[in-house]
Amino acid sequence: GDSVTQMEGPVTLSEEAFLTINCTYTATGYPSLFWYVQYPGEGLQLLLKATKADDKGSNKGFEATYRKETTSFHLEKGSVQVSDSAVYFCALSDLGGGADGLTFGKGTHLIIQP
Amino acid sequence: NAGVTQTPKFRILKIGQSMTLQCAQDMNHNYMYWYRQDPGMGLKLIYYSVGAGITDKGEVPNGYNVSRSTTEDFPLRLELAAPSQTSVYFCASSDGTGKFGQPQHFGDGTRLSIL
Numbered sequence: 094g095d096s097v098t099q100m101e102g103p104v105t106l107s108e109e110a111f112l113t114i115n116c117t118y119t120a121t122g123y124p125s126l127f128w129y130v131q132y133p134g135e136g137l138q139l140l141l142k143a144t145k146a147d148d149k150g151s152n153k154g155f156e157a158t159y160r161k162e163t164t165s166f167h168l169e170k171g172s173v174q175v176s177d178s179a180v181y182f183c184a185l186s187d188l189g190g191g192a193d194g195l196t197f198g199k200g201t202h203l204i205i206q207p
Numbered sequence: 208n209a210g211v212t213q214t215p216k217f218r219i220l221k222i223g224q225s226m227t228l229q230c231a232q233d234m235n236h237n238y239m240y241w242y243r244q245d246p247g248m249g250l251k252l253i254y255y256s257v258g259a260g261i262t263d264k265g266e267v268p269n270g271y272n273v274s275r276s277t278t279e280d281f282p283l284r285l286e287l288a289a290p291s292q293t294s295v296y297f298c299a300s301s302d303g304t305g306k307f308g309q310p311q312h313f314g315d316g317t318r319l320s321i322l
Contacts, residue, residue, distance in 0.1 A: 124306075125305055125306060125307065125308045127305075127310065134315070135315050135316075136211070136297055136299075136313030136314050136315045136316050137250075137297070137299075137311075137313045138313070139310040139311075139312075142308050142310065143308075144307060144308040182249065182250070186304065186305035186306045186307075186308075195305050195311060197249045197250045198249060199247060199248060199249040200247075200249050
C-alpha cells in the first residue's frame, strides 16, 4: 500500500538558517502530495500541495517540488523564524480516489532557536 | 468562519465509562474523518464518512463507533473507555478525497485521558 517516510525529529536550527525536511513516498502511480503544519495545541493546517510531477507548491516562504524520479517532496525554507517552530507532516492522496483519502508521515518536530 | 469545531477540548474518563466526541463543520463538505494522534506516531484514521448516512472503518476502528445523520455533524462514540484510547483526537472534513489536491480541514482536537 501507499506510505510516507519523513525524517525523524526533533530538528533544531538557529533563526535564519536554511531548512530542509525530507519526505519520500511509496505509491503505484501519481498521487497528490501535501505538507501540513501543526502548531502547539492546534489542529493540522495545510501548508502547501502539489498535484502532478514537477509542480512546486509554495506558501509563507516554504517550498516543495514533486519529484517523480526520486519519489520525493522535500520541504524547504531559505530563512526560518522562531514562529516556524511546529510539527510538519508530509501526506499523499489515495491513488484510487478512495474516500479514506490521505496517508500521513509520522511528523517532524522543528525547533527554531533565537 | 468557524470551519471544523470539536468539543470538548479536554476530557478525563475512568476506565469503562463512555462518551461522545462532537465534531461539526460549516463548509458543506461531504467527506469527514476521525483520526487519533499518538506521540511520534502521526495520524491514524479511525472512521470516515462520504456523506450523510454513510460511514466506513479506517485503520484503527476497534472500540469506537460513529454516525452521520447530517452533513454537518460527525460524532465519535467511545463505549467502554480503555487506557489504550488515551490520545488526541482530530476531526477533519474535505470537499474531495484528496486525489485531485483537495485538502482536509482539521479541528483543534480533543485531548482525552483514560485513567
